[in-house]
Amino acid sequence: MTVVASSNNLTDAGNFARWLRRNKLTSLDFPASRWGGPSRVIDTEARWEQARWLLHHDRLHPKERLAGLLVLLYAQRATVISRLTLDHVTTDGEQVLLRLGHEPVVLRESLGTLALQLAATRRGHASLGDDGSSTWLFPGGRPRQPVSALQLTERLRQIGIRCGQARSAALFQLAADLPAAVLARMLGIHITVAVTWQRASAGDWAGYAADVSRRTRKDDNQ
Numbered sequence: 056m057t058v059v060a061s062s063n064n065l066t067d068a069g070n071f072a073r074w075l076r077r078n079k080l081t082s083l084d085f086p087a088s089r090w091g092g093p094s095r096v097i098d099t100e101a102r103w104e105q106a107r108w109l110l111h112h113d114r115l116h117p118k119e120r121l122a123g124l125l126v127l128l129y130a131q132r133a134t135v136i137s138r139l140t141l142d143h144v145t146t147d148g149e150q151v152l153l154r155l156g157h158e159p160v161v162l163r164e165s166l167g168t169l170a171l172q173l174a175a176t177r178r179g180h181a182s183l184g185d186d187g188s189s190t191w192l193f194p195g196g197r198p199r200q201p202v203s204a205l206q207l208t209e210r211l212r213q214i215g216i217r218c219g220q221a222r223s224a225a226l227f228q229l230a231a232d233l234p235a236a237v238l239a240r241m242l243g244i245h246i247t248v249a250v251t252w253q254r255a256s257a258g259d260w261a262g263y264a265a266d267v268s269r270r271t272r273k274d275d276n277q
Contacts, residue, residue, distance in 0.1 A: 098224065099224060099227075099228060101224075102127055102221060102224040102225065102228075105123070105127055105215065105216060105221070106124060106127045106128055109123045109124050109127070110124065110165050110166065110169075115214065117169055117172050117173040117176065117177075118173060118177065118193055118202075118210075119210055119211065119214055120169060121166075121169050121170055121173050122136050122193065122207055122210070122211060123211050123214065123216045123221075124166060124169070125155075126211065126216060126218050126221045126222055126225065127216070127221050127224075127225055128166075128225060129155060129160065129225065129229075129241075129242060130222045130225035130226040130229060130242055130244075131155060131222070131242070132204070132218070132222065133204040133205075133207045133208045133211070133218055134204040135155070135243065136193065136204075136207060137193055137195075137201045137202050137203060137204045137207050138191075138201055139191070139192040139193060140190045140191055140192055141174055141190050141191075141192060142154075142190070143155075143192065144170050144171070144174050144192065145159070146171075150162075150167070151166075151167025151168070151170055151171060153170060155241065155242055155243045156239065156240050156241050156242050156243030156244070157240045157243070158240045158241055160241055173192065174192060177189075177191070177192060177193070177194055193207065226252045227252065227255065227256050228256070229242070229252075230249065230252035230253040230255065230256040231253075231256035234253075235249035235250045235252075235253045236249070238252070238253070
């Protein structure tokens with residue numbers, strides 16, 4: 056029997072392999088590096104308008120608001136967001152931390168409040184067998200199961216968030232502002248993906264690091 060590997064199958068396999076690695080269930084690494092840059096114009100202003108709308112739209116469910124903001128601000132995939140648990144959200148004094156990669160992200164006050172609100176009130180659509188003890192941050196319609204990535208993507212689409220385009224806009228901007236290594240550790244993406252996005256956004260951090268090194272040596276010699 057011949058198995059044809061479609062692009063969707065390869066994407067799913069890569070997502071699954073990276074999930075296993077994040078949860079220390081395998082040493083297999085599956086970098087998603089086959090990417091040639093943004094395929095369309097990235098509207099930064101529209102991204103920020105959507106983010107501001109989600110931050111202040113109190114009538115919208117916290118689940119959709121937080122999920123949308125994780126896509127818009129932290130370039131997270133729906134597959135990753137759907138698997139977040141309560142353990143990913145912690146507090147450190149007055150700060151709220153969210154672990155997306157190896158290093159936790161400090162959430163700004165309003166976003167941190169939203170994350171804590173969802174953690175305290177989350178509940179899936181299932182009522183039978185759902186006693187509120189699920190550890191998923193985004194519980195789904197089946198007891199003790201998270202929301203599916205497909206369902207989450209559709210919910211965000213219904214409120215105007217196109218996950219693919221929004222994630223590209225976020226990665227494009229973040230790659231211009233942060234070194235690739237920091238981007239990879241913070242967002243939980245593969246370093247080759249971070250480097251590729253950095254090149255696309257023309258973020259010359261190698262030159263910046265060299266300039267800082269030269270200034271440091273000069274100061275030490277004075």
